[in-house]
Amino acid sequence: MASNEEGSIGTSMHGVTAREQVYSFSVDASSQTLQSDDPTAKFALPVDSEHRAKVFKPLSFAKPHMRAFHLGWISFFTCFISTFAAAPLVPIIRDNLDLTKTDVGNAGVASVSGAIFSRLAMGAVCDLLGARYGTAFSLMLTAPTVFSMSFATGPVGCLAVRFMIGFCLATFVSCQYWTSVMFNGKIIALVNGCAGGWGDMGGGVTQLLMPMVFQVIRLAGATPFMAWRIAFFIPGFLQVVVGVLVLTLGQDLPDGNLSTLQKNGQVSKDKFSKVFWFAVKNYRTWILFVLYGFSMGIELTINNVISGYFFDRFNLKLQTAGIVAASFGMANFFARPFGGYASDLAARLFGMRGRLWILWIFQTVGALFCIWLGRASSLPIAILAMMLFSVGTQAACGALFGVAPFVSRRSLGLISGLTGAGGNFGSGLTQLLFFSTSRFSTADGLSLMGAMAVLCTVPVAFIHFPQWGSMFLRPSSDGERSKEEYYYSSEWTEEEKRQGLHEGSIKFAENSRSERSRKVALADFPTPETGTPTHV
C-alpha cells in the first residue's frame, strides 16, 4: 500500500536525500538477526505497518499489545474505585463530618472537577513522555490523597480531599492513548470500548466494595466513624500496587519504550505547542468535548448520586442501595465494548457516517431513559429505567471513542485528553446545576439532566470529515480534499513536511481508508497520488 511519492519507503530513491523518517524495522538491531526478513514476526499477534495489533485477544497477556491493554484498563479501574469510594459511604460520612446536602453535592462536583485539568495535562504527558509514565504518575501521585481521607474533619476537608483524589481520573486518557497506539484502526473502537468499559466498572464495583469493607472493619471492632476512614486505605493500596505493575511490566509503544525509541531517532519528539494548537484548532475536538460531557459526564454524576438516591427515596439499607447502584456501573462490562463493537460494525458497512449515527442513537436513547428514571416512583420501574439508561449511555461512550482516534493523528493524546476532560466538565456542570441545591429533588434533577443530555447530543450532526462525510452530508467531491492523506497531513506545516516529520500521519492515513463506506471503498481502488502514468 506504499504510495508512489518520491523517496517513500519501497522505492529505489528511499534514503537518498537523507531526510526521510527512518522506520523502526530498518534500524532495529534485533530484527536484523532474525532468520526471516519479516520484522513483524517477533510479535505474538498479527500487526499492521505501524506494528499495531490487528487482532484483539482479551484472554491473552502477550507482550506488548495485550499486556498494555490489561495494564491500562486495570489502572483506570482502580482509579474509578478511588474516586467514587466516598459515594456509597455518604450516609456515614455526612453524619461524621456534619455535612448538609449542599456540602455533599459540592464534594461530588469537586470529585470530578480535578480531572478536567489532569486529563488535559495527561494528553500532553502521553504525547511527550509515553503512556506508561502517564499512568504511573496518575496512580502513584494520587495515592497519598486517598490515604489522607483519614484527616478529614468537616465539609472543607472532605471537599479538598475528594477534589485531589479526582485527579487520578486522568488515567482514562493514558489508558485510551495506550490502546490507540497498540491496536489497529479497524478494531480500535472495540478495544477502546473494552478498556474504557472495564475501567468504568470500577465506579460500580466501588459501590459494592466500600460498604462491604466498611462492614468488615466494623465487625473487627472499629466505630463507624473510624471504620469508613480505614476503608479508604484499600483503594489507596490498590493504586500503589497497580502503579508498580505498570512500571515493571508495561511498554509504551509496540517497538519499545518511548525514551529509548526517541533517543534512537525512531520516533521524533514533537513540539507541545504544535500538538496543542492543532488539537484546539479542530472544531471536532470541541463537539466531542460536549458530547462526552453528556455521556460519560452523566455517568460520573450518577456514580455520585445514585446510591444516596436509592437509600433516601426508597428507604433501602446501605448495602442494598450499594448493590443497586453497583449494577449501574457494572453494566459497563458489556455495554461500553458493545458500543465500540457496534461502531466498528457500522464503520464496516457505512464508514464514518455509520459511526456518527450509532453515537447519536445510543446517547439519545440513554438520555431518554434517564428522564424516565427520575419519573419512576416504584423501585422495580426505577431499577429497570436505570439499567436501560446505563446501557445506552455507556454504549455511547464506547461509540464516541470509535470516532475520536480519527479526528487527529498528530494530537491524538491531547484530543483524548480534551474529550476526557469534557466528560468531567459535563459531570461537574450537571452536579452543580441539578444536585447541589435544595431547589430540585434528586428525582427531578435526574429527569432534567436527561433532558439536557438529549439536547446536547444534537451537535454530533455537525461533525464532518471531508474524506468521509458526516451524518447527513456526503464526502467532499474535490479530488485532493477527499483523500485521507490530505486531512492528516494538513496538521503539519510545509516545512515539517519537507523534513519528513509527517510520515507517521501518512501511514495512519493509509490504514484509515477503512473508514470509507463499503460502496465507496469497492468502487475506488487505491490510485497513485501523483500523476505518474499507469503503465510501468
Added chain:
Amino acid sequence: MIQFSHGATKQRLFSDLEKGALDVTAKPSRQGVLDAGIDKLSITWKLSSTAKKQANFTTINVNLCYAPVSQVDRPWRRTENELFKDKTCPHKIITRAYNKSSQSFKYTLDRDILTGTYFVHTYAVDAKDYEVAFGQSTNEAKTTNLFSVQAISGRHKSLDIASVCFSVFSVLALLVFFVNGKRKAKLEQSK
C-alpha cells in the same frame, strides 16, 4: 426494605396527636456544647394539667430529636406529618411504663450521637403501641431550651501515621522507577 405498617396505622399523623399532654424538661449537666459519650442530661416528665387522653397511656417513649436548625438542607432528617416517615428523632433515650407521678431519668449522651442541636420529645403510647399524645422540652416552634452536642471525630493518631507512611512510600517508589528508567535510556543511547 420498604416500611410496612399494620393496616390503618399507615395513615397515623402527627397532627392527630394530643399536644402538650406531658410536661417535659431536659437539663444539661453543664453549660456550652455537650460532648457525646461524656456529658449528661437530667430529663423529667409528668402528666400535664391539660391532658385529656391519659386513660389510654400505657408506655412513655423518650427520644432525642433534631431542632430545626440541624434539619436545614438535610432532607434525610426531614419532619413529616406521617409518623412512619418522620425522621426527626434519631435516638431513643428510654422507654418506661406510664406513671401518674413525675418521672425522671439521668441520661448519658450516647457515643454515636451526631453533632447538632437537639431537644427532648416524649410519645405517650397506648396498649396497641400506637402514639396517642406527646410532649416536648421545647416550645411549639422548637426554638427554646435547645442544647448542642459535639460528636466524636473518628480520627485516630495511628491512622494518621499509617496514612503518612503509605503516602511517602508511594511517591518514593515512583521516583525510584522514574530515575532508573531515565538512566537506562541514557545508557542505551551511549552504547
